[in-house]
Amino acid sequence: xxFANGDSTVHFPAGSDRASPARFDVRAFARTAKGNHxxxxxxxxxxxxxxxxxxxxxxxxxxRLESGTMEQLRNLLVTATHKDARITAFLVTxxxxxxxxxxxxxxxxxxxxxxxxxxxxxxxxxxxxVESVERRGPVLRAITGxxxxxxxxxxxxxxxxxxxxxxxxxxxxxxxxxxxxALSSAIATVLAxxxxxxxxxxxxxxxxxxxxxxAVSLTRRSLERQVWPLGAIDRSDDDRSFFTSFxxxxxxxxxxxxxxxxxxxxxxxxxxxxxDAVTRKLCA
Amino acid sequence: xxxxxxxxxATSVSVNWADLDLERFREHPLPAGSxxxxxxxxxxxxxxxxxxxxxxTTPSHKEADMSAFMTMWNREEFWHGEALATxxxxxxxxxxxxxIKADRLKLGWKDKLDPIKQSIAGKLVGTDxxxxxxxxxxxxxxxxxxxxxxxxxxxxxxxxxELLKRIAKxxxxxxxxxxxxxxxxxxxxxxxxxxxxxALKNFWAPVGSSIMDRTEVVHVMGHLMGGPEGRKGARxxxxxxxxxxxxxxxxxxxxSLNKLGVPA
Numbered sequence: 216x217x218f219a220n221g222d223s224t225v226h227f228p229a230g231s232d233r234a235s236p237a238r239f240d241v242r243a244f245a246r247t248a249k250g251n252h253x254x255x256x257x258x259x260x261x262x263x264x265x266x267x268x269x270x271x272x273x274x275x276x277x278x279r280l281e282s283g284t285m286e287q288l289r290n291l292l293v294t295a296t297h298k299d300a301r302i303t304a305f306l307v308t309x310x311x312x313x314x315x316x317x318x319x320x321x322x323x324x325x326x327x328x329x330x331x332x333x334x335x336x337x338x339x340x341x342x343x344x345v346e347s348v349e350r351r352g353p354v355l356r357a358i359t360g361x362x363x364x365x366x367x368x369x370x371x372x373x374x375x376x377x378x379x380x381x382x383x384x385x386x387x388x389x390x391x392x393x394x395x396x397a398l399s400s401a402i403a404t405v406l407a408x409x410x411x412x413x414x415x416x417x418x419x420x421x422x423x424x425x426x427x428x429x430a431v432s433l434t435r436r437s438l439e440r441q442v443w444p445l446g447a448i449d450r451s452d453d454d455r456s457f458f459t460s461f462x463x464x465x466x467x468x469x470x471x472x473x474x475x476x477x478x479x480x481x482x483x484x485x486x487x488x489x490x491d492a493v494t495r496k497l498c499a
Numbered sequence: 500x501x502x503x504x505x506x507x508x509a510t511s512v513s514v515n516w517a518d519l520d521l522e523r524f525r526e527h528p529l530p531a532g533s534x535x536x537x538x539x540x541x542x543x544x545x546x547x548x549x550x551x552x553x554x555x556t557t558p559s560h561k562e563a564d565m566s567a568f569m570t571m572w573n574r575e576e577f578w579h580g581e582a583l584a585t586x587x588x589x590x591x592x593x594x595x596x597x598x599i600k601a602d603r604l605k606l607g608w609k610d611k612l613d614p615i616k617q618s619i620a621g622k623l624v625g626t627d628x629x630x631x632x633x634x635x636x637x638x639x640x641x642x643x644x645x646x647x648x649x650x651x652x653x654x655x656x657x658x659x660x661e662l663l664k665r666i667a668k669x670x671x672x673x674x675x676x677x678x679x680x681x682x683x684x685x686x687x688x689x690x691x692x693x694x695x696x697x698a699l700k701n702f703w704a705p706v707g708s709s710i711m712d713r714t715e716v717v718h719v720m721g722h723l724m725g726g727p728e729g730r731k732g733a734r735x736x737x738x739x740x741x742x743x744x745x746x747x748x749x750x751x752x753x754x755s756l757n758k759l760g761v762p763a
Binding site for chain 1 (some may be wrong): 508509513545548549551552563565566567569570571573574577578581596597599
């Protein structure tokens with residue numbers, strides 16, 4: 216417990232998190248979190264200009280991914296990541312904002328005469344031996360987390376960053392494919408919310424990878440075998456295949472995947488081997 | 500009555516204190532003992548996300564309603580931490596994330612092994628384990644409301660009282676969620692009742708016991724639940740817990756106060 220001397224220069228609660236100015240301000244982020252978007256969505260327009268079947272499917276898939284925060288939190292919190300109060304403070308607001316992103320996507324589905332993402336039946340998950348390691352439950356994650364210690368935080372924030380790049384590519388692709396002004400507007404809202412998540416993960420990832428060889432080696436291994444986007448492991452096999460071909464299929468899609476791979480390769484301690492592995496996974 | 504999660508998420512807000520004149524504490528500071536209690540409360544609120552971990556290692560999080568509740572609940576509790584940290588800040592007591600991190604790092608092996616134990620127990624027991632969490636959560640949230648209201652009463656500071664009442668009001672909605680879940684799940688399963696009773700009777704300790712030093716726990720419990728009036732509040736919590744299916748006659752709060760040597 217810190218009892219500062221009683222002078223009047225109180226550093227807190229001005230709102231900063233008492234860190235270097237370049238550091239992402241978690242308290243300011245929490246203070247300005249974005250909740251319910253329904254008021255600003257142009258839902259009526261879908262009556263005259265409904266989405267195509269593929270666009271609806273992509274929206275539903277993205278809604279399911281965005282709402283999978285508790286699964287992700289679990290995987291993070293059973294490791295040393297839960298010790299970092301700044302990260303957990305970020306994650307609390309991140310989960311809140313993603314809840315409302317998923318709700319916005321659900322609103323789009325409803326405006327197109329569809330049930331909410333969680334109210335429609337989902338097919339069976341993919342069962343692949345290669346992915347079994349990513350399917351590991353909290354016990355194994357906690358045990359490996361014990362061995363990996365604090366450097367695991369580097370893995371988590373870097374995966375968060377790459378995941379943001381991937382979902383952003385998906386939203387952009389969806390926007391182009393649907394050519395629907397109301398959906399474009401909804402996507403702009405969603406991407407504005409997610410921009411701050413990218414900023415946090417970006418800063419954290421570069422900082423943690425820059426000065427920790429152990430974090431680098433754990434992250435390299437993890438990125439190479441990760442199933443993308445995060446949370447896809449729990450989604451249906453059919454929907455995953457659809458998503459892969461919708462976003463990363465064809466020449467344009469391959470280029471999108473390659474671009475993400477290049478950005479991965481440029482991260483501290485990463486190289487084209489890791490970047491190419493991510494690209495391959497995205498197209499597979 | 501069933502808890503309406505949609506209504507809860509639609510109306511969940513961060514606790515507001517912008518209209519409260521907290522600056523008055525510069526002229527009328529709170530006593531050191533009270534600040535010590537507030538500091539404990541702030542730490543516990545910030546720690547909520549770590550308690551979430553235990554909920555998440557069991558099958559409970561697979562349900563959309565549960566996820567929605569936990570998302571909002573976590574955020575509300577975080578803001579309770581921020582509100583209390585603001586009051587402490589005006590008194591020159593800095594609560595920053597790096598310091599909380601340092602405290603969490605000191606927690607040691609028990610904290611590291613907890614998720615493993617929780618997961619294994621959850622796996623062995625299955626969905627009945629969720630009922631244990633819900634009963635446990637209800638006991639914790641009842642304790643929080645009682646603590647905040649009691650502190651508001653003891654302090655007699657109008658601004659602090661108002662802030663604490665606002666926090667307690669949000670805690671009341673958390674209680675509503677946990678009790679409705681606990682009641683529902685306990686009434687359906689005799690096994691869940693036996694497990695929850697066993698867990699509460701043998702392992703429950705005042706909120707914060709697992710993360711704070713024993714001396715701090717003793718201070719806070721003595722401050723808020725000591726003496727005849729404090730004990731009255733404790734008995735109320737026990738009575739509420741006793742009202743859950745299969746929990747009749749439990750006196751876990753009073754028992755733990757006795758164990759801590761808190762004067763009646």
